[in-house]
Amino acid sequence: AAGVIQSPRHLIKEKRETATLKCYPIPRHDTVYWYQQGPGQDPQFLISFYEKMQSDKGSIPDRFSAQQFSDYHSELNMSSLELGDSALYFCASSQGTIGEQYFGPGTRLTVT
Amino acid sequence: QQQVKQSPQSLIVQKGGISIINCAYENTAFDYFPWYQQFPGKGPALLIAIRPDVSEKKEGRFTISFNKSAKQFSLHIMDSQPGDSATYFCAASDSGNTPLVFGKGTRLSVIA
Numbered sequence: 115a116a117g118v119i120q121s122p123r124h125l126i127k128e129k130r131e132t133a134t135l136k137c138y139p140i141p142r143h144d145t146v147y148w149y150q151q152g153p154g155q156d157p158q159f160l161i162s163f164y165e166k167m168q169s170d171k172g173s174i175p176d177r178f179s180a181q182q183f184s185d186y187h188s189e190l191n192m193s194s195l196e197l198g199d200s201a202l203y204f205c206a207s208s209q210g211t212i213g214e215q216y217f218g219p220g221t222r223l224t225v226t
Numbered sequence: 227q228q229q230v231k232q233s234p235q236s237l238i239v240q241k242g243g244i245s246i247i248n249c250a251y252e253n254t255a256f257d258y259f260p261w262y263q264q265f266p267g268k269g270p271a272l273l274i275a276i277r278p279d280v281s282e283k284k285e286g287r288f289t290i291s292f293n294k295s296a297k298q299f300s301l302h303i304m305d306s307q308p309g310d311s312a313t314y315f316c317a318a319s320d321s322g323n324t325p326l327v328f329g330k331g332t333r334l335s336v337i338a
Contacts, residue, residue, distance in 0.1 A: 118269075147325060147326075149326075155330075155331075156315055156328035156329060156330050156331050157270065157315070157326075157328050158328075159325035159326065159327075162325055170324060170325050172325060202267075204269050204270070206326075213258050213319065213321070213324075214260070214272060214275065215260075215272070215326060216272060217262075217269035217270045217271070217272075218269050219268060219269045220267075220268070220269050222267070
């Protein structure tokens with residue numbers, strides 16, 4: 115079965131640079147969530163989109179923005195990167211109100 | 227404030243034994259309770275989930291027990307195997323396509 119696709123899988127950036135993470139949800143899933151997971155921590159919700167509209171917002175820094183496109187893929191844009199942004203970034207998708215969220219393999223972002 | 231409290235932090239179980247992980251929540255609006263399994267460097271994988279209309283759900287070796295009045299739910303892994311060694315997260319959300327709130331995770335080690 116098709117799963118959530120994330121790219122790139124690994125990304126190394128320097129402080130103050132920008133990064134763009136991409137997420138391709140499972141086919142026919144219309145909701146995308148972004149989570150950030152630090153080492154040894156639980157995933158923390160950043161932002162979500164339903165039918166291309168922002169649906170919920172969590173602890174996402176103002177330096178980050180995201181959107182969902184007409185084909186339902188989503189991009190997380192991160193600017194003025196800080197060392198503390200180093201983490202695993204997961205995208206999850208679900209189908210409408212069914213609620214089951216399926217996670218992608220993640221993007222490991224390292225800021226040096 | 228941790229909305230979902232998970233215990234224990236770590237657990238060592240003999241092969242063939244039963245692994246039990248507990249979670250408690252405060253928000254009575256929560257009505258969807260999934261469990262995720264995560265291997266190092268991988269995305270969380272949905273194991274099993276329950277809604278408050280049932281007190282127990284079983285899928286293979288995995289069982290969720292749910293106590294609505296106590297606002298607690300637990301994961302039981304029967305006949306634990308070394309391949310089950312991973313970090314397990316409980317989570318909760320309030321209806322359908324809303325962000326998940328995770329517990330802090332339990333690192334399970336199954337030893338032969």
